[in-house]
Amino acid sequence: MNVIMINWRSLCYISILVFFLQPNVYAEQQLTLNVHSNTPPFEWQSETGEENGFNIELARYIAQQLHYDLHINRRSLDQTLKTVTNDTRQLAVIAVPSGEILDINKALPLLPTYISAYNRRGEENADTWAALKGKRVAIKSASSVAMYLNNKPQDFIIIPVITNERGFELLSSGEVDYVVSEFYCSRRMLSLFPIAKTAGRPLLYSQFYLIMSDKDPDFVAAINEVVKNSFNNGYFDDLLNQWVAFGKEKIELGQVKKDFSQVALVTAIISSLGMLITLYISFILRKKTKSLKQELLNRRNAELEIKRISVQFHSVLDGLPHGVCLIAKNQQLIWQNGKYPWILEHEVLAQSKPKINLNQLIYRTFTDEYSQNLEFTLNNKHWKLELHLISNDMLALFLEDNTETFELKQASDLSARLASLGELSAGIAHEINNPVGLITQSVTLVRDLLDELKLNISNNISSTQKTNQLLADIDYGCESIDDSAGRISRIVRDLKHFSKPILEIAPKAVNLNNVVETALRLTHNNVKRIHLQLMLNKQLPTIEGDELQLQLVLVNLIQNACFAMDKPEPLLVIETGIENSNIFIKVTDNGCGMDTQTLERIREPFFTTRRDLGGTGLGLSTSNKILSIHQAQWLIHSQQGTGTEMKILFRSVS
Structure with a gap:
């Protein structure tokens, strides 16, 4: 039992000892990189606090190869040199001017560089330190140039700046005469400030070194071995291409901030514009969508209405007592309402009086582009046929009993x-x-x-x-x-x-003089009480018409003239002749004449001014129909108190 208690106590002591010794173990496994500048492409800190650059990547590679945890500590150049000199496992990268001897351990040289003066285009060059005498020279604080000048002061006015970019800004505005800086830092500035140029040959050559304390020889040897291997395996070249290759140098932090701010501002503006445009387009699309929905609804309603009207229209067409057909230009039947289907049978139409050639009528309608109207007799019935052109490729045929x-x-x-x-x-x-x-x-x-x-x-x-x-x-x-x-x-x-x-009308050659003589015999009792003056052209050509119907027309005209001449010395003049290739017959009286209202209604059926004397109003309306059938022109001139002239123009048979 006592043995067990002793062992348990021993384990506790060992655990406590391990616990207190553990931080030292961890401390021994930590590697610190001291950074003293904020200059791309070597070492700089982003706005989020992240360390970047060539030096940072090299330190991470060394820590990885030696299995250390890397810690980055940002200090001034003086603090960096002091820390690296006095403490172990401390690293830093500095540019050492040629000829300068530092009491510190240096690994293999990393990069060569040089320091030059820069001024404005068109100004004199400065190839030596003496050429800068009395000039205002911008120099980055805590840089290798500043370190060199601390040991070897020169005769010019030093204007300290935080970054090289600030120095070139002062140069562009004329607040300094020169900027003296390291080559890698200045190359990017020349592209950002076109007014600046290299003032001459390098003033000073320097070399980037990885420095560390020489108090731990094993650590120094391990660092040198890793750096040497990085040269041998090509990693160092890859690192140079990534960070320091010409055309790929990183810009300085100030420019990064400035460009980032500008890009962020432009991005914000573009985003805002994009949002506004998106909102506008969304509004337009929503409005358009609503309009399209309404239009689709209207079209759907219109289609339903058209369909309803179409059904009603077809119902009306099917219910018409007339035969209706739609015929194409190639004389093919498109649609028929089912009434009188024999109209399309040529054998049936051949028995009509007069005979009808439907194909010829259809062809003539499409060719002449005017409607065809004709009447015929078939099976003791009278029929009326009409053909009307609807479009260039279709006509409508109507047949009516x-x-x-x-x-x-x-x-x-x-x-x-x-x-x-x-x-x-x-x-x-x-x-x-x-x-x-x-x-x-x-x-x-x-x-x-x-x-x-x-x-x-x-x-x-x-x-x-x-x-x-x-x-x-x-x-x-x-x-x-x-x-x-x-x-x-x-x-x-x-x-x-x-x-x-x-x-039925049977047109034939008619002599109007014979029509006049017959009409005068029928109206002799009316004419005998007035003075009649006949002026008949004996050489009058014949016209084509129906003699009996024309007799009725002339009887009506003579009777109306006689009834209108209830006055002393009545005069009736009947004349036939030729006028402008037209044959005319003219009946003139010196009766009471007609007013405008009577002239406008004289052709209407049942209109008469002699209703109380037995007038029916059928005479002149019937005469108007007969003259229309004969395609004659009926001209009426009348003046109240003077008389009336009735003139009818016919076309001759020739």
């Missing part, structure tokens, strides 16, 4: 004729009564003459002279009867033709 419309038109024409006959009836009756009375009188005369002739024959009165006289009187009576019967026959024939319904 026009039988009812045609019959209504015929009934309307018949009504107009009957209305005209009603107005002519009184005059026609008078015209027939006159020859009938003459016939009656002539028959009585002939009967008396025959009785007298019979009496003479029975009494054997054979006077030749008297017999001849009786026979002459009988012959005159017969001629009167024959003439009166002829007049009645002509009147009846004209009435028969005038009242005959027109089943």
